[in-house]
Amino acid sequence: MSDAIKNGFQAAPLDRRNQRNQRVFRLLFLTMTVILIVPVVVILALLTIKGAPALSWGFFTESPKNGLTEGGIFPALVGTLWLVAVALVASVPLGVAAAIYLSEYAKDNLLTRLINLAIINLAGVPSIVHALFGLGAFVLFFKFGTSILAASLTLAIMTLPVVIVSTREALQSVPQSFRLACWSLGATRWQTIRKVVLPNSISGILTGVILEVSRTVGETAPIMFTGAVFFLPFLPQSVMDQTMAMSLHLYNVATQVPDIPEALPFGVALSLILMVLLLNSVSIAFRVHLRRVKKW
């Protein structure tokens, strides 16, 4: 008869030590998780408490006045929407097409692996490097000047790897058996992509794109030298105009303007965060919808 049965399954000293270790580690991991959440909560709370008094209807609909010390954020809000929209127009078709090629057509050879490596490295390039590249390439070489076009293209290049990676993930979440079924029924690759792969990954692709947008909204460095400016009394009329932008505006009111009411920078920061949260919640809604629709 084994000891366990002789003792009636009671804990031995070794068991007690194992159980104690298990509790210690559980507590350790829990503590780390809580520590991680604290800054997020503090930031949001601080911004809300300090920034909320600045928010009003006028804050969102008026221009800044008196050297940014008064007034609202309207031109920056509109400018950011311009920048994001143009960046999307450039990066989404390019990124999605590249992802489709890499995931659905490309064979696994040296060239493909090099391209994948390049994409991963591109994602790791610091945004200030992208900014200087944008300045050199779009502002100076292509002579777009400092403009929405130059700034958006810089943003697009910076976000391209993420669009490609998230799209590729969405495409690869479609089971291989569907592709095999399609091909065996005499569909070409393109017919397979159009009729089965894309319809079943489109929500995933969109989710990635929206997450991408929320990242683009907050970027400051890539637009500083390429199209965003300190102050403009009017809204941009075309992609060749300069514009104000939320992220740069926040930087300016927080660090560049003396004698500013304390609530104003917090109000701008809160607005920026709200913008990002709004976009993220749309993306989460997409994801929920995606899970509900997809059944296989």
Add this chain to the structure above:
Amino acid sequence: MVSDTTSTAAATATGKAKAIQTRKLNLWYGSFQALFDVDIDVVQGKVTSLIGPSGCGKSTLLRSINRINERLGYVRTTGTIEVMGHNVLDPSVELTQLRRAAGMVFQRPNPLPLSIRDNLLFAYRLDRGGKGSRSDEDEVVEKALKEVLLWDQVKDRLLQKATELSLEEQQKLCIARLLPVKPSVLLMDEPCSALDPEATRAVEDLLWQLRGEYSILIVTHNMAQARRASDECIFMLMGKVVEHSATVEMFVTPKHQETADYLEGRFG
């Protein structure tokens, strides 16, 4: 699908018309040779079983017939594979045409995430380059479903997602969706291995009914199934064909020692 009717007719006259014929078929995955000088003849209108231990090349052989294995990119093939008298390895062969003429059923039922109706019309619409009229399509759907004995179960829910059907129904649907484009050959890769015994029986019965109009080549691991539900058996070992004979003969009086050993479960 088959334009060359004269040669088919001539072959039928001899009484041994071949649906599939391979000669000196060698196949490599990269540097690994999976098939060695494979010569098989699949008689029209019969069910032929491909049996052999795992890794003997039977699935590879099946998948080389509709050239679905070429998607891997590193597959190299020499020799000839004729389907209904035409060499499918000929450079001029249009893969989409070949694949509709030689329909394939997979191990796990793989209906597309579309409605039952759209699944059945998938190949049909590809074949005619677009949707047909409502009444034509209705007719196609009904005919195909009746052929696989699924019509009564699903006729009231044709717009339901095919992926919600039971596995047996899904597998029958996967067979049914091949039929509207009038294939000559059905290639089946262990079509019952994901099904329970009752569903297996139902699908086997179905295959038996479809024989005659279609020539069926079926890969199976299940000896009892090969014995009950096929006219001829091909036994493969290490990428080579060891024996090809009528099922009854193979199971009662195998000509080779390896065949006998395998059939009796001494390896595999």
